[in-house]
Every structure is written in C-alpha cells, then in structure tokens.
Amino acid sequence: MHPLFDALxxxxxxxxxxAVDLPGLVLREAAVLVPLLLRDERPHVLFTKRPTTLRHHAGQYSFPGGSRDPEDSTPLHTALRETREELGIDVTGVRVLGGLDEVPTLGGSNFRIRPFVGVLPRGLEFKPNPAEVEFIIEVPLAHLLAPSVHRTESRRAGGLVYEVDFFTWETHVIWGATGRILRDVVGLARELSPP
Structure with missing residues (x-):
C-alpha cells in the first residue's frame, strides 16, 4: 500500500x-466512493463519464455513486453498492479510508452527497454498466496536485452564491459536485504528502 493511503x-x-446544513432546503441523500488505486506504484483517482442520456448530471465526470435506496443501511452501503453496479466489480476488497464532508448539489437535483474515500484492490477488471458509465478515466494524483489544473468560478442557485471547482486532465474537465469533492481530496493529499 502507498504511505499516502495510510496517512489519509x-x-x-x-x-x-x-453534514450539510442549508435551512429551508430539502435535500435527498446520496453517496459516492472516491476510488483510489495504484498504477506503476503511483496513486491515481478513478472517474466515470456519465452518458448524455441520464436525467441528472448527464455527460459529466463523476465518482461511482447515487441515491440512497431504502434497503441501504448506511451511506457507505450506498456508495459501495453503486460502485459495484456501475463498475461491475466485487467491492468486498475495497479498503475504505474514511468519509469526507457532505457536498450539496443545487439548482435542480438537490442532493446531499456523502463521499467516502476507498482504495481499489489491485488486478480488478472493470465491466462498466453502459446505462450508467460511458467510459472510465484514471488520473494520476500528482497531476491533480498541480495548481495549474484547478480553477474556480462563482455561480448562483437558490439565492446562494457558491464556488464551482474545475479540474482538467488532457481533454477532460471535471467539475460540479465531483470537482468540489476532488478539491477536498487534493487538499488532504497536499497536507499529508511527505515533502
């Protein structure tokens, strides 16, 4: 295992x-897994590209996850179930490192997303569900740590002004709730990585 994973x-x-605290707004529960993995002994972050046919966040990059179902005993169960369904993998070997702060999505979908960081075991063969995943990208964490790949823009929704985070990798732009969660992960990685 990589020392950064232990530190996280x-x-x-x-x-x-x-937890998200936005009085007056009713937000539906959702959870995602931020999948980390090692490629050539270097940490990478896995993202899925959502098909343009989906109702929410179509065509965007995301972490595996979705709405909490009534049979999901915890948000972590939701994140792992959705990861299994979207990536077509056995999630019993995922090493869950812990949870991050909830992130709201405003302006239509109105979710409160609980992110969990997890390390995928080596040697997994992904079998993405084409109804939910157009393709997968794995981005080196070292690339995401470079300040030049991150920018923010101000947006307004529901009477609130908030910052939207954008990260770029080759021709891919990761933004929205996924960008906000990624900002938290990148911040922790910067803080915890050895100099």
Missing part, C-alpha cells in the same frame, strides 16, 4: 465528516 486513513479517522 489515519487523518479521516480523527475528524468526523460535516
């Missing part, structure tokens, strides 16, 4: 994830 697990165990 230790750090996330010491701080409880913060």
């Amino acid at each position: 697990e230790t750090h996330l165990a010491t701080r409880p994830a913060q």
Whole structure:
C-alpha cells in the first residue's frame, strides 16, 4: 500500500465528516466512493463519464455513486453498492479510508452527497454498466496536485452564491459536485504528502 493511503486513513479517522446544513432546503441523500488505486506504484483517482442520456448530471465526470435506496443501511452501503453496479466489480476488497464532508448539489437535483474515500484492490477488471458509465478515466494524483489544473468560478442557485471547482486532465474537465469533492481530496493529499 502507498504511505499516502495510510496517512489519509489515519487523518479521516480523527475528524468526523460535516453534514450539510442549508435551512429551508430539502435535500435527498446520496453517496459516492472516491476510488483510489495504484498504477506503476503511483496513486491515481478513478472517474466515470456519465452518458448524455441520464436525467441528472448527464455527460459529466463523476465518482461511482447515487441515491440512497431504502434497503441501504448506511451511506457507505450506498456508495459501495453503486460502485459495484456501475463498475461491475466485487467491492468486498475495497479498503475504505474514511468519509469526507457532505457536498450539496443545487439548482435542480438537490442532493446531499456523502463521499467516502476507498482504495481499489489491485488486478480488478472493470465491466462498466453502459446505462450508467460511458467510459472510465484514471488520473494520476500528482497531476491533480498541480495548481495549474484547478480553477474556480462563482455561480448562483437558490439565492446562494457558491464556488464551482474545475479540474482538467488532457481533454477532460471535471467539475460540479465531483470537482468540489476532488478539491477536498487534493487538499488532504497536499497536507499529508511527505515533502
């Protein structure tokens, strides 16, 4: 395992994830897994590209996840179930490092997303569900740590002004709730990586 994964697990165990508090807004529960993996002994982050035919966030890059079903006992169960369904993998070997702060989606979908960071086991063969995943990309974490690949823009929704994060990898642009979650992961990686 990579030392950064151990450091993330230790750090996330010491701080409880913060819930979204937006009085007057009813947000539906959702959860995602931020999948980390090693390629050539270097940490990478996995993203899925959503098909343009989907009702919410069509054509965007995302982490595996979705709405919490009534049979999901916890948000983590939702994140792992959705990861299994979207990527076509056995999730029993995923090493869950911990949870991040909830992230809201505003302007239509109105979700409260609970992200979890997890390390995928080596040697997995992905079998993406074409109804939910157009394709998969794996981005080196070192690339995402470069300040030049990140920018923010101000947006307004529901009477609130908020920052939208954008990350670029080759021709791919990762933004929205996924960009916000990624900003948290990148910030922690910067803080916890050895100099």
